[in-house]
Amino acid sequence: MMARIILLVVLFAAVESAHKHHPKFPQESVEYYDTPLTPQIRKVACTNSRDRLLNENIEKSRCGEPKEVFVPLNPPSKFEKVTPSHVWVKRCVGLCDFDASGSSECVAQSKVDKQITIRIHNMKTKKDTCATYTVEEHTSCGCCQLSSEECGDRIFNPRKCSCQCPNTEERRSCLHKRSQNMRWNRSKCTCEIRKPRRKVQ
Template sequence: MMAKIVLFIVLLAAASAHKHHPKFRQESVEYYDNPLSSQIKKVPCTNQRDSLLNDNIEKSRCGAPKEVFVELNPPSKFEKVTPSHVWVKRCVGLCDFDASGSSECVAQSKVDKEITIRIHNMKTKKDTCATYTVEEHLSCGCCQLSSEECGDRIFNPRKCSCQCPNTEERRSCLQKRSQNMRWNRSKCTCEIRKPRRRVQ
C-alpha cells in the first residue's frame, strides 16, 4: 500500500514539473490531427511571417515562364535517351489563390525547341545522335476556361476561348451575311438571323 502512495506522489510531481511557469511566455504552437498534415503546424501570426507569406505568393504567381524539369521519353522501350530530363521554360504558377483554382496559367505564345540527345539501343548496343523537339513557352497568361468546358469545340489557350472545329463552314456562313445568315459560336452552326423587334 505504501509503495502505491509513493508512486502516486512521484507521478504527481512529474506532471507538475511539466506545467508551464506563469512568468515565462508560452508560444502557441498547435499540430493538426490529420496524419497526412504532419508537416503543418500552427504558429503565431507576425509581421515577419506576413512579409514571408506575401513573398511566397508573388513567387508562385503566374507571370513570366519558369524553368521546369521535363522528361524526354525514349522512342521505344529498348532505347535509352541521354539526357533523360532537360530544363525547359513553361507556364506554371497560380492565377487564383483560393482553394477552387478555377483560373489556369497557360501559354499565350510558344515555340518548338530542338534538344540534342544521344539514343542508346540496348539490343544492338549502338548509339545514335538525334534531336528531340520540346515545347517551350514564351509568354503566359491566366485563363478561366479549361479544355473540358469546351466539349466538342477546340480549346485555344492563346486566346483563352473555345473555337469551332468546322472553320470552312464558319467562313462560308460569314460570307452569307447579306442573306440574313449568322454564325452561332456556341453551337458551331449557321443560322438564320432573327429579325430585330422595332421599338415603338
C-alpha cells in the same frame, strides 16, 4: 532489489522534470494538422516577419513570367533509353487566384518548339544514336478563367482565352452567306438560318 527500484523512480522523475518548462518561459502553443495534402502544418502566431515571408511566397507563386520546370523526355519505345531523361524547360505555372475557390488558370499565351540534343540507347542492339528531341517551351503567360476541358470539341485559344471552332473554312463560307439570311453559331460551330426579328408594336 529495493534500491534499484528507488533509483529507477528517481531517474524517471528527473527526466520528467527536465522536459517541463519553467513558468517564466511558457511553451508556445502549437497545433498540428496531419492530412494527405499537407503532411504537417504547424499553427504559429502571426508576426510582421511572417507576413513579409507570406507576401514573398505569394509573389513567387504568382502567374507571370515563364518559370523553369523539370520535364521528362519519353523514349521512342520501351526498348530504348533517352539521355538526359529530364530537362529544364520554361513553362507557365503559378496561381492567378489566391483564394480556395479561384478558378482562373495560368496558361501560355505564346510558345515555341525547343530542340534538345539527346542520345538514344537501344537496349536490344546495344547501340547509341544521337538525335534531337522537340519540347514545347512557353514564352509568355496569362490568366484565363476558361479551361481547355470546357471547350469540348472546340479548340481552346489561350492567347484570346476563348473556344474557337475547328472548321474555319465552313465558318468563312457561312460569313459570305449573310445576304442569304445565314448566321454562324459560335457555340455550336454550325451555319444556320437567322431567326427573323420580332417587330416591336
